[in-house]
């Protein structure tokens with residue numbers, strides 16, 4: 001009787017392993033990464049996201065429910081460049097999941113896909129001073145070309161974790177690149193009117209967007225990331241913005257929008273609040289839709 005039972009169990013377990021039908025459990029820190037992972041993973045992956053789109057990803061509260069999600073993951077995809085350093089290490093400690101520990105195949109730093117990291121500090125930067133960009137600017141997903149690069153990296157890693165589906169992962173990443181590339185060119189062309197005047201931004205969020213679209217960023221109100229600006233800095237930037245004819249002050253939904261509105265008024269510029277992440281504002285519920293909204297809103301404000 002015991003032998004029969006053992007055999008039956010072995011057959012059942014064997015069937016599950018051979019079919020490989022269970023989707024890989026992918027946990028992404030950010031909504032942008034979650035959207036990309038869903039495209040690449042298709043029916044071979046189930047994707048969960050830790051930081052909701054409307055939260056500033058620098059400062060997510062490390063709730064126990066997030067650690068539980070991480071505990072079940074086969075693959076963790078994170079932004080890197082210290083964007084999640086305030087909460088991801090805490091969650092990883094609580095999750096006690098050896099598959100997604102740093103250095104394991106189930107742990108993917110998506111910034112490894114980048115060709116260039118912007119604003120890498122030339123000297124030492126201390127986080128004790130509050131600076132939250134110690135390894136350079138981490139907001140690279142606001143350049144859609146980087147989204148394409150990250151999707152390709154995800155496909156490779158998913159394929160390593162599930163070799164029998166590697167071809168499908170690679171094909172989906174290639175399809176995504178083919179679908180995004182003409183739109184990336186169209187957004188770039190549509191942004192022409194925005195290139196006529198320099199912009200000011202509230203926090204140092206938009207460098208990659210500006211780099212891609214060829215926009216001039218005159219400076220940030222919050223010029224040291226994560227630290228409230230001094231009145232002297234704001235006065236100085238206001239003077240430069242007025243002299244340069246700045247027409248738009250760009251902010252993320254989680255910035256101090258009262259302060260941003262005051263600064264914009266003093267500069268004689270329009271405050272333009274843009275979706276800085278998928279799901280951070282209505283209408284930006286996918287990665288392409290986010291750029292659709294960003295470009296349309298920048299162009300509309302440039303014409304005012």
Ligand SMILES: [Zn+2]
Nearest residue numbers: 058132204225
């Ligand atoms: Zn930042």
